[in-house]
Amino acid sequence: MGKEVAKLTLPGKEPIDLPVMKGTLGPDVIDIGALSKLDLFTYDPGFRSTASCESKITFIDGNKGLLLHRGYAIEQLAEQSDFLEVCYLLLFGELPTQSQKDKFVIKVKNHTMIHEQLIRFYSGFRRDAHPMAIMCGVVGALSAFYHDSLDIHNEEHREICAFRLIAKMPTLAAMCYKYSIGHPFVTPLNKMGYAENFLHMMFSVPSEELIPNPVLVRAMDRIFILHADHEQNASTSTVRLAGSSGANPFACIAAGIAALWGPAHGGANEAVLAMLQEIGNVANIPKYIAKAKDKDDNFRLMGFGHRVYKNFDPRATVMRKTCYEVLDELGVHDDPLFAIALKLEEIALKDPYFIEKKLYPNVDFYSGIILKAIGIPTNMFTVIFAIARTVGWIAHWNEMISSPDLSINRPRQLYTGPIIRDFVDVKKR
Ligand code: SDX
Numbered sequence: 001m002g003k004e005v006a007k008l009t010l011p012g013k014e015p016i017d018l019p020v021m022k023g024t025l026g027p028d029v030i031d032i033g034a035l036s037k038l039d040l041f042t043y044d045p046g047f048r049s050t051a052s053c054e055s056k057i058t059f060i061d062g063n064k065g066l067l068l069h070r071g072y073a074i075e076q077l078a079e080q081s082d083f084l085e086v087c088y089l090l091l092f093g094e095l096p097t098q099s100q101k102d103k104f105v106i107k108v109k110n111h112t113m114i115h116e117q118l119i120r121f122y123s124g125f126r127r128d129a130h131p132m133a134i135m136c137g138v139v140g141a142l143s144a145f146y147h148d149s150l151d152i153h154n155e156e157h158r159e160i161c162a163f164r165l166i167a168k169m170p171t172l173a174a175m176c177y178k179y180s181i182g183h184p185f186v187t188p189l190n191k192m193g194y195a196e197n198f199l200h201m202m203f204s205v206p207s208e209e210l211i212p213n214p215v216l217v218r219a220m221d222r223i224f225i226l227h228a229d230h231e232q233n234a235s236t237s238t239v240r241l242a243g244s245s246g247a248n249p250f251a252c253i254a255a256g257i258a259a260l261w262g263p264a265h266g267g268a269n270e271a272v273l274a275m276l277q278e279i280g281n282v283a284n285i286p287k288y289i290a291k292a293k294d295k296d297d298n299f300r301l302m303g304f305g306h307r308v309y310k311n312f313d314p315r316a317t318v319m320r321k322t323c324y325e326v327l328d329e330l331g332v333h334d335d336p337l338f339a340i341a342l343k344l345e346e347i348a349l350k351d352p353y354f355i356e357k358k359l360y361p362n363v364d365f366y367s368g369i370i371l372k373a374i375g376i377p378t379n380m381f382t383v384i385f386a387i388a389r390t391v392g393w394i395a396h397w398n399e400m401i402s403s404p405d406l407s408i409n410r411p412r413q414l415y416t417g418p419i420i421r422d423f424v425d426v427k428k429r
Contacts, residue, residue, distance in 0.1 A: 006030045025059050041412045053240065057090060057395050058231045062308040067315065069229060078318045083224040084108060084194050087166055090229055090395040111167035112188035115145055122179045131176035131383045132261045138172050140254035147248055152401050161249045162394045169387040174201035177380055195221035203375065215329040216374050219322050223367055226315040227385050229392025235259040235266065239393040240400050244409040249397055256393045257386050268364035269381040272303040273372060276337045285344050293353045301348060303365030315363035323366045326373050338369050
């Protein structure tokens with residue numbers, strides 16, 4: 001069968017044949033490359049109907065609530081795998097053998113420490129600086145430590161970048177928290193697992209070594225898995241766009257952290273907690289549901305809705321289950337915020353507005369409740385998201401840089417500004 005084409009007919013022009021491309025899963029795409037030669041652009045603010053690239057890493061089906069990482073369903077990975085194994089899968093495309101996994105874990109552990117001169121950057125921030133502001137700064141600063149020796153077209157160099165970023169993010173993140181409370185930084189302990197080491201760096205003090213609760217460690221590791229990657233979301237697209245110019249990968253990841261910070265994206269988990277605290281008790285829920293539906297009120301139910309998921313976010317389902325486990329383990333069955341969250345979800349899912357607009361709880365709706373129960377402060381929630389998403393960002397960056405079709409991403413526009421006009425001297429204005 002010949003190649004499929006989409007025919008574009010414009011007034012006064014010959015019909016244009018545009019090739020239709022098929023993936024292994026998901027919608028077909030129309031290759032519009034030919035339009036640039038005809039001085040024509042497509043127009044799609046927010047990229048609702050735009051495939052920006054070809055990728056083999058993650059697939060999402062918004063109607064079926066499906067999320068696959070290299071073909072493996074997120075539910076199975078969350079239940080049966082661990083975060084570093086998912087990192088290996090996202091980076092290299094296959095689940096590792098035991099020996100591959102052991103070698104990968106050792107390589108990550110060899111990069112958990114931070115250069116002493118980078119540690120000094122923290123003292124330049126106010127103690128009450130938002131940790132995401134600090135993370136933008138210190139991760140960007142990594143590009144000053146790893147630049148001259150870095151050739152992004154060398155596969156080994158790209159691989160060590162991945163190890164450095166995956167390994168250092170928990171250390172840098174925990175340092176943000178310790179700095180905010182005036183505690184000394186805690187050095188990573190490589191005898192610990194990834195999530196265990198993070199909780200150790202967050203909550204250990206020199207006077208008392210902490211052995212993190214294994215149930216909380218498992219919950220933390222699962223939260224990392226659930227946030228690891230998500231196709232071409234805003235922050236991943238930011239990393240790809242920055243990386244397409246050949247910029248230093250550490251600087252590109254810092255750009256991704258900046259994009260993730262927004263409340264419409266990764267900042268939503270922090271905003272969910274603030275919203276639940278503002279609602280205060282179950283009796284106030286109808287008032288906030290009404291605000292969310294009021295066109296004249298820009299209040300939105302944080303943790304609800306998604307650009308792609310129009311049925312349910314499979315990560316939210318796993319997150320809710322993990323919530324029950326953690327609150328059970330900690331004996332906080334009557335956590336008031338969890339009670340409000342469960343009731344809010346129940347009421348919203350029955351409300352015609354939410355049903356019609358296909359608004360369901362997303363990954364951020366429950367994660368904050370678990371993180372708060374673990375003892376992580378609200379302003380660190382998006383930092384946790386950034387730790388996890390770093391592997392997704394670097395996997396997509398690596399896929400783009402190693403592609404033979406690599407070219408700088410440079411979109412065009414619909415211009416509606418003034419037409420050409422002559423300059424007028426200030427005396428005559
Ligand atoms: C993440 O892209 C990703 O994959 C992101 C992410 C990842 O892993 O990378 O999944 C992580 O960012 C999850 C989303 C976290 N954000 C929030 O929870 C913030 C609250 N949600 C919304 O801001 C919103 O739902 C978005 C930003 C998530 C999606 O916005 P869209 O796709 O642009 O949808 P929209 O804003 O056009 O909304 C469609 C309609 C609108 O009403 P109408 O103009 O059609 O009348 O639904 C309404 C919106 O007003 N709506 C909501 C709502 N979300 C959308 N109304 C009330 N509460 C909400 N949460």
